[in-house]
Amino acid sequence: MRVTAPLPPERPVADAVAGHWVDRRAPRRTRPYLRLARIDRPIGWWLLLLPCWWSAALAAVASGAAFPNPVHLALFLVGAVAMRGAGSTYNDIADRDLDAQVERTRSRPLPSGQVRARHAAVFLVAQTLVGLAVLLQFNADAILVGIASLAPVAIYPFMKRVMPMPQLVLGLAFAWGALMGxxxxxxxxxxxxxxxxxxxxxxxxxxxxxxxxxxxxDDAIAGIRSSARTFGPRLKSAIGACYAAAAGLAGLAAWSAGAGVVGLLGVAGFAAHLGWQTIRLEAGDGRGALRLFRSNRDAGLILFAGLALDAVLRAWMK
Structure with missing residues (x-):
């Protein structure tokens, strides 16, 4: 009689969405892989997707289109989910020893033993192939730009070991969608x-x-570098400066693309949300920080809505 090996014990991931369908409905054997791809933490693919949508909306404004190309928007959605999963899987393979030393990350599938590294590598390839299939639907220039994004993705997991602000490299990777649309x-x-x-x-x-x-x-104990540690007592002012630059440059981008009042109002709403985050942040409140981090989906949707509506109104008024 064939004996089936017991499944490794499930452990909740610290910053996952409570009661997510991955935990309630997905077959048990698939759950560690869905968690490896961060399906139970959708904020990651939202943050990868939104710059793509901003760029598509900005292009619609500049080209006089009545709305961002809906096919492009859909492709960006599929690609963001696939490549967020691939990037997270790659990051977890590279960081599995460091993750085991940090309270929030030691419950992830690799450090907790739910998934073996070689199986994670196969899963990584599968997700990357989905992303490639999406990329090949675009023009040749977009394909080349998309392939170039792999450089910052490849080096990011190792930057937290050698530079005080690895978030800069993460920014190079996660912001790439702002070029793609x-x-x-x-x-x-x-x-x-x-x-x-x-x-x-x-x-x-x-x-x-x-x-x-x-x-x-935990990062200090494990020797992991981060901008939060680097900024130290200047944490809120540094985040405020980053957010001011983000809003200011988004405003310049909208203006240079020919956006009107509605588009600039979208930028203003985006800026207001970022300012609210900065005011509410408390350095010792991890739970509150996670809520504020997740709220960036809403900030990004405000900017997208403003730019997309600007394109709609400008086309309608022609």
């Missing part, structure tokens, strides 16, 4: 796309510094 429409990169990319990098550094507040003590 524009090049997918125009086949080139112009000033509005580069301004949006620079502003998105500042946004990423700001929100990931908030996220890192959860781990300041």
């Amino acid at each position: 524009w090049v997918a429409v125009f086949g080139r990169l112009d000033a509005p796309a580069w301004l949006l990319y620079a502003g998105t990098i500042a946004w990423v550094v700001g929100y990931d510094t908030i996220y890192a507040v959860q781990d300041i003590e």
Whole structure:
């Protein structure tokens, strides 16, 4: 009689969404892989997706289109989920020893023993192939720009060992979508796309510094570098500066693309939300920091709505 090996014990992931369908409905054998891809933490793919949507909306404003290309928006959604999962899997493979030393991350599938490294590597390849299939739907210039994004993704997991602000490298990777929506429409990169990319990098550094507040003590013990540790007592003012740069550069991008009042109001709403986050942040409140970090989905949707509505109104008024 064949004996089935027992499944490894399930452990809740510290910063996952409580009561997520992964924990309630997914087959048990798939749950560690879904957690490895961060499906139970959708904020990650939202933060990867939103710059793509901003860029697509900005391109719609500049080109006079009535709305961001809906096919592009859908492709960016699928690609963001796949590549967020691939990036997280790669990061967890590289960081599995460090993750075992940090309270918030030691329950992840690799350090907790729910998934073996070689199985995670196979899963990584599968997710990357999905992302590649999505990328190949765009024009040749967009494909080249998308492939170039792999460079910062590849080096990011190792930067937390050698530089005081690895969030800068994360910003280079997570902000890449700010280039993709524009090049997918125009086949080139112009000033509005580069301004949006620079502003998105500042946004990423700001929100990931908030996220890192959860781990300041454990990171110090494990020797992990982070901007939250680097900024120290200047934490709130540094995040405020990052967010001010993000809003200012997004405003310049919108203006240079020809956005009108509605688009700039979207930028203002985005800026107001970022300011609210900065005011509410408390350095010793890890739970509060996680809530503020997650609220960046709403901040990003405000900016997207403003830019997309600006395109709609400008086309309607022609």
